[in-house]
Each structure stands twice: as structure tokens, then as C-alpha cells.
Amino acid sequence: MTGVARAPGRREADPKLFPENRVLTRLKLELAYFGGRAWLASRETGGAGAILKFERVRARRPGRFQPARSREITPRFLDRTIRALKRWNYDIVDLDEACRRAVTLPERRRFVCLTFDGAYKDLITTAYPVLSRHGVPFTVYVPTAFPDGVGEAWWLALETIIAKESRLALMIDRSERHFAIRTASEKYELYQFLSTWMRRLPRSDLSAAINDLCKRYSVDLAALSREAAMDWRDLVKLAADPHVTIGSATVNHQALSNLKDAAAQREMTMGRAVAETALRCELRHFAYPFGDRDSFRRAHVMMAEEAGFASAVTAIPGIVEPAGRTNLRALPRIVWDGRRRSLRIMRVLLSGTAFAPVRPTPNANQF
Secondary structure, X not given: OOOOOOXXXXXXXXXXXXXXXXXXXXXXXXXXXXXXXXXXXXXXXXXXEEEEEEOEEOOOOOOOOOOOHHHEXXXXXXXXXXXXXXXXXXXXXXXXXXXXXXXXXXXOOOEEEEEXXXXXXXXXXXXHHHHXXXXXXXXXXXXXXXXXXXXXXXXXXXXXXXXXXXXXXXXXXXXXXXXXXXXXXXXXXXXXXXXXXXXXXXXXXXXXXHHHHHHHOOXXXXXXXXXXXXXXXXXXXXXXXXXXXXXXXXXXXXXXXXXXXXXXXXXXXXXXXXXHHHHOOOOOEEEOOXXXXXXXXXHHHHHHHHOOOOEEEOOOOOOEOOOOOOOOOOEOOEEOOOOOOOXXXXXXXXHXXXXXXXXXXXXXXXX
């Protein structure tokens, strides 16, 4: 591959929690389970509870190149997770209850919230039957451009193109770049490089870049995006279920840090207004697109509060503390890596021992 500096390839989504050496990380977490450290320390580290972040729920797919596999779980794993949470005596609660427990004194039992980002079609076709069978509450965060049929799932198009091509050319910074991607490792490296580059582009430049790629390599971006996302009929069905909370995730699912403040505020308020009009219900909860530390700033936390959202979730790993020690508009979530199928690891993460302790501050609204 040419023209690319060292890219992390298969690095985990959060390098602090899941470093590049996945085997070593797994061994450490397994050791914490079998050594009992998670249980001994969980009383101090477990906080009030935790919010789990998932995206796609579908059957395993064949193929060596699957850059989004970390964001996918199977329906069987979802079923095992819910059964385990009940067996471990966690209260599976909705976000309103999680917010209540975050500002009150600790309770005897800890909570877990189940959240799903992206509003993917497989949530209603594959995950919803599992969730309904267990009768547990969950939240889905909706970027409204996708049920409207105008969203551009550029990350899916990029994966599709790289998967089927052995060479790729595109314009970067006004010059055409060429890449050889014959092996799986070269494909992973290029995907990491291009997805990082595209995520940081302004929306108009991002749209131009992915549409140029799709035109060159005969990928129907609009059809791909519509096929992957729920439509409003799906969301109306979910919204009618008292176990389901619909949350807002802007209009276009773009990192707010790439936008000027006025544009970021417009994305937040318009996404909420469009969804409330379509679903005829109030949306009280928000998710920062992508949600890592590079995707939003302190100003956006303040915008979420000013917009009247009861909560706003991130993808920054951590446990929700009681007694107001966690900012409700910057709630941490445990981002589950779908390549990990060990419930032992999940139990260690839920115990809080894998995360840095939260230092109480005099002002809970600090971020």
C-alpha cells in the first residue's frame, strides 16, 4: 500500500481500555475474574450501575475482512447477556431510572441500561424479538436522516468497496492517491486510514468524497444506506412499546467537533424535532455521534443541557456513579466489542475495576 503512514489496522475502538494487544488484554480481564479482584473491589468501584453500548445485532458473517465486527453482536450473545445480567442480580432499567439513580444515594442493587446506536434495521428484525421475549427496557438512538432515507452510511460503503477491490484510487487533498489492497491486512490498514480521515471532514467534503468513491466503484450509496437503516414505520412500532425509549442522535450522525457551534446546535435540535414530529412523542435523551473524546467538546455538553435533554451519553468507558458524581449530559458507556464473547469479561467490566476511579468534584456539571 502506498501513500499511507502507519495505521493501526485492527486496533480496538478505545485504546485506553482495549490496547492493541487484544490477547494480553483479554488475559488480564480473565485473570481479574478468576482471581476475584472484580468481586473484592466491586463495592467501591461498581458505582450505581453501567450503560452498555451496542450497535448491530446479526448473525456471524464469513470473510476475513470485517472492519465493523467489533460493533456487531449475535442475537444469541444478546440473549446470553440478558440472562446473565438477571442471574447476576442487576436491575435492567430504562434511562429515566438510570438518571434517577445517578443523582440519589447508592441502592443495594446496581443497574444496567441497554442502548443501541445507529438505528440499524437489524435492531427490529433480529434484536427486538430477543429483547421483547425477555421483557427488558432498552434505548435506540436515532440519526433522523436515515429513516428519512437521505442519510449516507459512508462507513458501510467504504467497507463494501475495500472488500471487493484489489486496488483503490481516490482524491485526497486535491491529489489522486492509489492503494494496493490485495491482502486482508492491507484492507484493514486502508479502512482505518480512510475512515479516520473521512470522519474528520466537513459534511459537504465527506459527502463528496464518499460519493466519488461510490461512483468510481459502482456502489449504490443511497440504496445501501436505506437497506441498513430502520424507516419511520419501524420506529413507530418501537415507540409504541413501553419498554422502548427513543433517543436523539442528531440528523446526519456527524462528529459535532467537526462543526461550528451553530451547526452543531442545529444538528442537535433539528434531529430531536424531526423525530418528535414523526413519532409523536417526547425525546428526552441524546447520544453524541461516535461519542469518543475527539467527537465532541465541553460546549456540546452545555448545548445538550440547554436543549433540555435529561441525559446525553458518550462512548467514553466508565461506570455511572451515584449521588450526582457523574454528569448526566456526559454519561459514560461500556462499548461492547463484539469480537469478545466472554461473559466473564463483561462481568469484570461491569464491576468497574477496569476503569479509573471517578474523583468527586464540587460541581457535578463539570466535564
